[in-house]
Amino acid sequence: MIGLAGWSGSGKTTLLVKLLPVLIARGLRVSTLKHAHHAFDVDQPGKDSYNHRQAGAHEVLISSARRWALMHELRADAEPTLAELVLHLSPVDLVIVEGFKSQNHPKLEVHRSAVGKPLLYPNDPHILAIASDLEAAALSLPSARLDDLEAIADLVERLAQPYPS
Numbered sequence: 001m002i003g004l005a006g007w008s009g010s011g012k013t014t015l016l017v018k019l020l021p022v023l024i025a026r027g028l029r030v031s032t033l034k035h036a037h038h039a040f041d042v043d044q045p046g047k048d049s050y051n052h053r054q055a056g057a058h059e060v061l062i063s064s065a066r067r068w069a070l071m072h073e074l075r076a077d078a079e080p081t082l083a084e085l086v087l088h089l090s091p092v093d094l095v096i097v098e099g100f101k102s103q104n105h106p107k108l109e110v111h112r113s114a115v116g117k118p119l120l121y122p123n124d125p126h127i128l129a130i131a132s133d134l135e136a137a138a139l140s141l142p143s144a145r146l147d148d149l150e151a152i153a154d155l156v157e158r159l160a161q162p163y164p165s
Contacts, residue, residue, distance in 0.1 A: 001105055002106050002159055003107040006101075006120065007120075008115075010111055012098050022153045026153065030093065031096075032096050032097070033082070033095060034099060043071065058073060070088075082105060095163070108127070108130065109124075109132075111132040113132075129141050129142040130142075132146060133146050
């Protein structure tokens with residue numbers, strides 16, 4: 001497992017969407033785990049799954065011939081930790097976590113100068129590498145240019161670590 005951490009607007013999702021096909025082409029089975037900072041819905045008002053949730057179901061599993069999804073309502077329960085969420089994933093070669101930047105898992109920082117925010121890595125010992133538009137000489141960690149997907153994939157493969165379950 002490895003995470004992508006960075007400030008909002010740094011390009012984490014854009015990078016992840018471009019990086020996934022590169023990693024998959026290398027023969028890896030990859031899952032992603034995304035943290036949202038707000039209430040969100042994966043189903044739509046008026047649909048059966050939405051109505052089940054709104055009526056109070058603790059979990060709603062919806063299935064078709066193409067996919068299935070499990071929605072779990074926390075109601076008054078605490079937000080689960082990253083370690084608890086990982087347990088719900090099927091076994092794969094690599095899990096890439098987007099968000100959860102305050103958690104203690106290995107991370108690659110995504111940094112874009114135009115965002116105007118400082119690098120996170122000096123204050124987070126779990127950041128092991130950086131994908132950035134800054135010159136590599138200015139960084140004290142292994143790094144790759146944001147547009148060099150092969151180099152970023154190399155970093156991800158080299159630095160991902162088993163996550164305790």
